[in-house]
Amino acid sequence: MPGRSINKAMLRTLWINMMTISSSTIRIDEQEIFFEAGQTIMDAAMAANIYIPHLCHYPGLPPSGNCRLCVVGIGNRSVAACITPACAGQEIRNNTAELNEVRKVVTQMLFIEGNHICPTCEKTGNCKLQAIAYFLGMLHDHFPQFYPHRELDASHPHILLDRSRCILCDLCVRASREIDRKNVFAIAGRGIQAHLIVNSPSGKLVDSTIKVTDVATTICPVGAILIKEQGYQTPIGQRIYDQRTIRETAQQEYVSAKAKNDAD
Amino acid sequence: MMPIKPKLRIATTSLAGCFGCHMSFLDMDERLEKLLEQVEFDRSPFTDIKQCGPCDIGLIEGGVCNVENVQVLREFRAQCTTLIAVGACAINGGVPALRNYFEMQDCLNEVYLSGIGVINPKIPNDMELPLLLDKVYPVNEVVLIDYYLPGCPPSADDFLQLLEPLLTGQSPILSKIHLRYD
Numbered sequence: 001m002p003g004r005s006i007n008k009a010m011l012r013t014l015w016i017n018m019m020t021i022s023s024s025t026i027r028i029d030e031q032e033i034f035f036e037a038g039q040t041i042m043d044a045a046m047a048a049n050i051y052i053p054h055l056c057h058y059p060g061l062p063p064s065g066n067c068r069l070c071v072v073g074i075g076n077r078s079v080a081a082c083i084t085p086a087c088a089g090q091e092i093r094n095n096t097a098e099l100n101e102v103r104k105v106v107t108q109m110l111f112i113e114g115n116h117i118c119p120t121c122e123k124t125g126n127c128k129l130q131a132i133a134y135f136l137g138m139l140h141d142h143f144p145q146f147y148p149h150r151e152l153d154a155s156h157p158h159i160l161l162d163r164s165r166c167i168l169c170d171l172c173v174r175a176s177r178e179i180d181r182k183n184v185f186a187i188a189g190r191g192i193q194a195h196l197i198v199n200s201p202s203g204k205l206v207d208s209t210i211k212v213t214d215v216a217t218t219i220c221p222v223g224a225i226l227i228k229e230q231g232y233q234t235p236i237g238q239r240i241y242d243q244r245t246i247r248e249t250a251q252q253e254y255v256s257a258k259a260k261n262d263a264d
Numbered sequence: 265m266m267p268i269k270p271k272l273r274i275a276t277t278s279l280a281g282c283f284g285c286h287m288s289f290l291d292m293d294e295r296l297e298k299l300l301e302q303v304e305f306d307r308s309p310f311t312d313i314k315q316c317g318p319c320d321i322g323l324i325e326g327g328v329c330n331v332e333n334v335q336v337l338r339e340f341r342a343q344c345t346t347l348i349a350v351g352a353c354a355i356n357g358g359v360p361a362l363r364n365y366f367e368m369q370d371c372l373n374e375v376y377l378s379g380i381g382v383i384n385p386k387i388p389n390d391m392e393l394p395l396l397l398d399k400v401y402p403v404n405e406v407v408l409i410d411y412y413l414p415g416c417p418p419s420a421d422d423f424l425q426l427l428e429p430l431l432t433g434q435s436p437i438l439s440k441i442h443l444r445y446d
Contacts, residue, residue: 111356115364115365116356117352117356117357117358117359117361117362118352118416118445118446119352119358119359119416119445119446120359120362124445124446125446130445133443133445134440134443134444135440137438137440137443138443139355139411139412139413139414139438139443140349140355140356140402140404140409140412140414141355141356141402142404144405145356145357145361145364145401145402145405147357147361147364147365147399149365164365236446242444
């Protein structure tokens with residue numbers, strides 16, 4: 001009977017649709033969101049306007065999972081959202097008091113490992129490390145300070161590299177390689193000896209191919225790579241994170257990266 | 265007749281700091297008058313009292329850069345029920361901690377012997393001068409701290425937001441909107 005076979009086909013289509021729907025959603029803090037095959041938890045969350053705190057992730061660049069601020073809970077496991085693929089049916093904890101406390105401790109460790117004296121840094125107010133600390137309500141550094149001695153590179157006429165503020169997020173490494181196509185930066189050494197190195201015969205920025213207009217020059221979330229001769233043009237108190245939270249700017253970053261991607 | 269409520273005693277000091285936090289405290293202006301109905305100052309640059317007596321609240325500005333700072337900080341911890349680290353220098357060393365990237369001897373040589381414009385080069389060694397520590401330390405690396413008030417300096421509003429709950433026996437919570445490190 002023709003009518004019956006149509007019904008069967010319809011049912012089958014409905015069944016496949018239902019399976020597809022249920023196999024392409026995850027739940028973040030009880031909110032069900034869709035994801036596309038190949039997306040990470042971070043990608044899916046950003047597309048659904050859910051904020052997962054992060055420092056070393058930037059929309060459009062491959063993730064590297066090294067700042068660990070995007071830690072989320074799945075069952076009894078903790079994973080970095082930026083490098084964990086979204087899988088159907090994942091129940092993810094994100095904005096919980098417990099996880100935000102863990103993130104605050106991670107931020108405190110990032111602060112004490114370097115020399116982050118905000119009142120002396122030109123990046124203050126525009127710094128993502130500072131902004132994430134504000135967002136998480138960090139009042140003090142808790143751990144004993146390392147006060148490390150790290151090499152400063154002021155050789156370039158227009159760009160300053162102060163390694164004492166570097167948090168080893170490797171955004172400049174990835175931006176130089178993926179966007180600028182130059183490979184100016186790399187991370188060398190292990191553990192507490194890990195540091196940023198410059199790809200030039202002398203190891204100095206002045207002998208590298210870096211330009212002020214490179215993405216690698218401006219992507220630094222902290223005050224490690226600064227453009228010279230434009231300090232304090234925006235007064236303290238009127239800077240990005242004096243006006244907005246990092247949660248708001250992260251969403252703007254995603255929207256502009258998506259618009260650029262769609263245009264390309 | 266209502267019993268007279270005793271005033272809370274507050275002590276304040278500036279260790280390796282610039283007194284900017286104290287100046288910011290005074291920015292309360294006319295609100296200071298209302299505050300002084302509920303508090304009185306013990307050892308503080310405002311009173312010039314030299315020894316700290318038993319206090320309810322101690323406010324510490326600045327980090328710890330010499331032996332005298334350590335003594336004063338320990339005196340405050342011993343005398344104050346609630347001890348509060350105020351400002352960037354007390355919390356992570358701040359501007360004075362910039363010397364931590366150099367050897368102390370190199371700093372002394374640069375400032376008193378080989379620096380530009382030095383006349384009669386000599387490193388001061390008067391008995392009255394407190395000995396410098398190898399580094400500038402945050403106050404929480406020397407004594408237990410109960411609360412932290414970040415900022416360089418914290419605003420007068422921040423001070424009030426911290427003190428007002430303490431005056432009524434509550435735990436202060438600094439709003440995230442007020443949180444600034446610069």
